Amino acid sequence: MQAERHAIHIVRRGKVVEISDFAPTETLLDYLRLRERAIGTKEGCAEGDCGACTVALGRPGEGEGTEYRPVNACIHLLGMADGAEVITVEDMARDGELHPIQQSMVEHHASQCGFCTPGFVMALFALYHREAPDGLDRTQVNDAIAGNLCRCTGYKPIVAAALDACADPVFDGFGTDETIMALKEADKGKTLFVGDENRFFAAPVSIDELAALYVLHPDATLVAGATDVGLWITKQMRPIDRVIHLGRIREMTAIEDNPDSLVIGAAATYADAWDALSKLDPDIAEVLRRLGSPQVRAVGTVGGNIANGSPIGDTPPLLIALGAETMLRHGGDIRVLALEDFYLDYGKQDRQPGEFVESFRVEKPGPNTAFRAYKISKRFDQDISAVLAAFALDIHQGIIRSAKIAFGGMAGIPKRARYAEKALKDISLNDPSGWQPAIDALARDFAPMDDHRASAAYRSQVAGGLLKKALTEIAGEDTMATRLTGTREAADVGLT
């Protein structure tokens, strides 16, 4: 491989900083706290769930300005920050004046113990910089801080502070032309390789380079957003010596929006893919809204959610119900696989050494397809699903012609409910008395397990309840009467 760079470049306080001496698994948080001694950013959980370590990463946006995204520094690898402006809580005040977000937090008594506060400030900084032509409401602020836990305040003053500060026009000295200049200087646009053959952090800029590098190092760890791999490092202490980061490959972050289908690169983040995926159906938008947190969606990818094969990933059941295909690449070879066939068994996917998920393709639902999806978890926001259900019913004159149903959390893999699908065939939506055989059939499709999220009995009961709910809604019931969250009547495109 033609490695052209052996150091990363980040923008800190307006200046480009070059870093070449870092381990492939060094986190951005450790860099900030241990090397820079920028101790304002806190470690609360080291797994990307509490948000105390939130920093803002700035990169050139689609327009002229800088786009700021909140990131959990605890599981963000330092190498991934290459080419970005890194803003921490210490950088916010200018000339002794607190940032409008900080000032509003102070005025609303929005901190008590103060340990989570830097993370909230940075999550809200990203919100402050997001365009909201119609203004913000409480639910949008809730979404923006869904990845930040506070144990003291009960959140109310934090939300009030955010609404207050974001009501004013953006005026804080961030995202200026100088920032763009510095970012251009930092973003070298060339393949990165830091380390040696035994231990490296690499970030190729083309799929061909990636494919070649991965054939050479099939035991390397592919990292897109590191929202899962980060925990292998911080919690499992796995020895990871070779890291290949996918985030710099433009071809793999691309989103192709065709008239009847979407093709999404495996390295496109949830935030990147948000608009395209949300347009497929309001329920997909709702699942994405509740998936992870803004910090997770800023860097996490649907491709990663597919590739890591978790039985509790939220996007695979959605995509399976919509009949998605995945493109796998090995060297120069490409294979296309129905997504449901990718999952062989718990922890086992149909993927060869050196092969990787390059992209996935999903058909847009047609006018005769009724789609519903539900995410069931102990807590609405930022929780892993106990059950995720996705239903795609092909309907003609009130009769179900065919059905595709996929569940997460019900088996060792994301899995279709083929017995239930069969039982739904030719069933009338107008006659609820005919639905029960399909609901009962789910017991033949799945034998879920007990764990700390839910018991097997609960999962089974909920699966049946969700099928009933989907049929009731598709038969015409207003979702205001069927759901506590994510009503379709009010489906606006939310925030990423």
Next chain:
Amino acid sequence: MSGSPETGTLDPQVNTTGELRSVRTSVRHDSAAKHVSGAALYVDDVGEPAGTLQIAIGASPAAKGPIVGLDLDAVRTAPGVVAVVTAADIPGHNEISPVGAGDDPLLADTKVLFHGQPVFIVAAETREAARRAALLATIRIGEAEPLLTVEAAEAADSLISPDFNIVRGDPGKALETAANRMSGNFPIGGQEHFYLEGQAALAIPQEDGDMFVLTSTQHPSEVQKVVAEVLGLPINAVVSEVRRMGGGFGGKESQACQWAGLAALAARVTGRPCKLRLDRDDDMVMTGKRHDMLARWQVGYDDDGMLEAADITFLAKCGFSTDLSNSVIDRTAFHTDNAYFVPHIAARTKRMRTNTVSNTAFRGFGGPQGMLAIEHVMDQVAHRLRIDPFDLRMRNLYGPDRDVTPYGMTVFDNIAPEVMEKTEALSGYRARRREIAEHNAENPFLRKGLAITPVKFGISFTATHLNQAGALVHVYTDGSVHLNHGGTEMGQGLFTKVAQVVADEFGIDLDKVKITATTTAKVPNTSPTAASSGTDLNAMAARIAAARIRERLTDFAAETYDSVAADIRFRDNQVFVGNRAVGFADLVRQAYMARISLSSTGFYRTPKIHWDREKGQGRPFFYFAYGASCSEVTIDTLTGELRVDRVDIVHDVGKSLNPAIDIGQIEGGFVQGMGWLTTEELVWDAGGRLRTHAPSTYKIPTSSDVPAEFNVHLHDGINREEAIYGSKAVGEPPLMLAISVHSAIFDAIAGLAPPVVAIPLDAPATPEAILRAVTAVREARP
């Protein structure tokens, strides 16, 4: 002036200057600007001395058994490792029980008693090196059958101490003769503190073998004592200091000691500064939580729902050691009446020793479980009798001629009825009750519920000796003031409130008062900042200290300016002597030149309280804090999902020292209590391993869980006891306002069941628990 042995000539309710300028205003938390700019320092943020080592813990892989093999060779030879330390390296006592129970080792020695118990520590050059090395140990534990549940412990008669019961009348007989009778079992879950800053300590060796410990604790004196015990030093050889915690909630009362003790031990062994900051997962596995309990209840009542008898037995899961469990569970018994008069009542407690982490203090300190149990009984009785639960509760409240608690204390300050009525009015309870009935009649899937519950919470440590506090105040020659006291700051705003009191004692601006870290070197033998007592105790002690200096300045001014003390006022940074005004700093400088002492300690102890545990009688509490809340919820009967739609709270803080800080405590306490009763579920597996050991699996509320409509009103009143400026403690009581959420869920489910069917709703009411209850009552339908 009232005058008492506790406060001398000071009137606790009235300011000597005649005017309060800082007190009663919503001044900001003293560290607010530092919090938002990342400038507030916690233990892990303070610059480490050169050569500081980092510690990781080697933990037990089993829940119970003898240690039959401990191979640490690979740990010792791992890169970066400087020392591996076991129980054999402890120079003093391997014992850290906060109550002298002798069952709390610093490091497991011959046996392990819970999964995750610390067995050894590694000190290494970096934290990563220490954590990697710790994983290389081989710890072999012999076979043994662990006791993991209260039922298993009960069968094995495994207790930390004898049962303790508070009984009045003859509940057994009264149950027999009552017109109606019900009974049931009510499981109540525990709760992880989830302070955002995990446990941390930095120990720095001093000359003469002394030790300095920077710690994140609510109880610096206990840390000091434990470190001395572990190192075999007299207490005066150890200093422990804490500027602030990133949350405590009771979890850093006794249970900060182990980590400080381990850091100090490693510092002693290596001769180098040592820091121990627990990883979040280790913190959740290795530190105790709110006690989960099983409440077995029986109740007898008349046809109007008046309770005649209640007999409730609590089986509390204490974990492997005594820790603070006895005091915690005593408080469960003290609060089983909540705000109700029950003529014949027994609150029985069994303290089960199990092979799980040792449960400990947590905001409410056992009180929440007692109150939740009696409120659950109220809900069951109301459902059985088809009486509106609010009416049933009102009937049973303490009132005239029914105002003595089961432990013989008169409820002298009872405002529960008016607080309840105010909540009913402000929430529009009656109209909403009708709207909800209409909603439920029309909705097959989504059902609403509504409930109002009261809070009456006793204020004081029930261990009477702890109700004391000290302070130290210095005035410097520029008029600036240095404030120190034994209380600790964990976010609750204690330091701010105490500073407000001191500023007003001197009649100076708040920013002239420097707030300083709590340290055992300035104020000795302090009590933990716990039991909601921080302000009551420390603000009074600090006020006494400041008043002593003010009195000296007053006498000096009277002499210097030929006046009398009665004509001298401290106000607006000035001292008014008759018609003459002297700057506060000027007077201080003159006093210094005249060799007047400008420093004073202050000491306060709570008057009037006494408690005879043997007899179960006394006045354990100085006063009660009251409140009430109304919650409306919607549940999904297909999935068990829950949304809390609206909450209205009326809460009693006496006359508030700082309304903004008090409201912050109320809102935060409510949401924390709501988490305990809804999404926060602790799950252990069959091997005794905690499966919910990180925020990915243990779910505290997020912002969207907070009700969209959340109204908090401070009750307008004054503390009838002589607490500082008529205020009341606010730390713990609001947590129990969240019980109305559980009762509202009960209400939503109760509508699905005929009166004869009891509602089996456990706590926490997770979606699964709600769906289980919905399914059970549907299947039980006649």
